[in-house]
Amino acid sequence: MNVRKHLALLLQGVAVWAAFWLLGLPSYHQQYSAVPLAVASILLSVVISLAAIAVLRRGRDETRMQRALWLSVYYTVPFVVLDALYCGWYLGHGAGFVARYWYLSVFYLTPWLTFMPTAALLRGVRPPAQR
Numbered sequence: 558m559n560v561r562k563h564l565a566l567l568l569q570g571v572a573v574w575a576a577f578w579l580l581g582l583p584s585y586h587q588q589y590s591a592v593p594l595a596v597a598s599i600l601l602s603v604v605i606s607l608a609a610i611a612v613l614r615r616g617r618d619e620t621r622m623q624r625a626l627w628l629s630v631y632y633t634v635p636f637v638v639l640d641a642l643y644c645g646w647y648l649g650h651g652a653g654f655v656a657r658y659w660y661l662s663v664f665y666l667t668p669w670l671t672f673m674p675t676a677a678l679l680r681g682v683r684p685p686a687q688r
Contacts, residue, residue: 558623570636574640622673629669640658644661
């Protein structure tokens with residue numbers, strides 16, 4: 558993957574974080590109770606899983622795992638860094654923000670548990686254009 562594609566993925570990850578942050582105002586989703594946050598997290602996980610299939614199916618088999626790796630990186634690392642800066646530092650929660658904002662923290666791990674296994678399961682599946 559070239560530098561331009563890395564930069565594009567980084568900007569996408571930051572844009573997704575910013576959108577989620579804006580949607581969570583005024584209290585970064587803390588104004589909602591645990592049940593709606595859990596339901597929203599589950600639904601978002603389903604959407605991410607379907608997106609993983611759609612995105613990874615389009616690529617070549619030999620680059621699929623590498624793309625899954627980079628998608629996992631760019632859809633977790635910026636989230637961790639930006640949440641740590643905002644929740645941990647700016648809001649003053651320190652490392653405890655990970656537990657307090659559990660509905661965010663689960664998404665530091667789920668892309669790794671979604672994209673990489675999806676790429677492995679799609680091994681040998683040809684993109685729709687090659688059928």
